[in-house]
Amino acid sequence: MSRLKHPKQFPAADHDHKTCITHALQEAEAYCKQQGLRLTELRRRVLELIWANHQPVGAYDLLEQLTREGRKAAPPTIYRSLDFLMQSGLIHRITSLNAYVGCNHPGLDHAAQFFICEYCGQAAEMDDAQIVSAIAKDAKRLGFTVEKRTIEVAGICAHCRHHSET
Numbered sequence: 001m002s003r004l005k006h007p008k009q010f011p012a013a014d015h016d017h018k019t020c021i022t023h024a025l026q027e028a029e030a031y032c033k034q035q036g037l038r039l040t041e042l043r044r045r046v047l048e049l050i051w052a053n054h055q056p057v058g059a060y061d062l063l064e065q066l067t068r069e070g071r072k073a074a075p076p077t078i079y080r081s082l083d084f085l086m087q088s089g090l091i092h093r094i095t096s097l098n099a100y101v102g103c104n105h106p107g108l109d110h111a112a113q114f115f116i117c118e119y120c121g122q123a124a125e126m127d128d129a130q131i132v133s134a135i136a137k138d139a140k141r142l143g144f145t146v147e148k149r150t151i152e153v154a155g156i157c158a159h160c161r162h163h164s165e166t
Helices: 017-035 041-050 059-068 075-087 129-142 158-165
Strands: 091-094 099-102 113-117 123-126 151-155
Touching (some): 041 075, 041 099, 075 091, 075 099, 091 113
Parallel strands (some): 113 151
Antiparallel strands (some): 113 123
16 A cells, blocks of 8 residues: 655645645646546536635535536536545545545545544545554454545644644
8 A cells, every 4th residue: 555655734824725726736637647537627626626725625515616606516416526536536525524625645545544623624634554554453353344444533733722822
């Protein structure tokens, strides 16, 4: 299993988000082209909206944004785009929030662990090999076949904790 070279952290205060979005879209386009996947205009726009900030975004929020832009989109259309993006490894679903975040490393086989700030709503993706190993070991001991491994941890990010202390 490939390990993430640079886990996605909570963004710093001086984070250049415009560059972040541009880089994510360029990586997604290159990955889709390499894999022979079709990143349609709608799928690309949904991905761009997901990357619009580092907070997980729900399907109906995406639908509302697309509608405001004058696009005719229905819930099944959004869900088909989200399914494509998830199956392609371009986004992750955060189950506890029923929301989606962009994946920084399309094409890398990894088991996501998310730290979700309950104050600002931002999510940081990690990939800890020890957690993955512990799950595999326990699953083997139980005769259990793991199909998905997503761990979500709620708490307070350093930025919000710092601001709440001042």
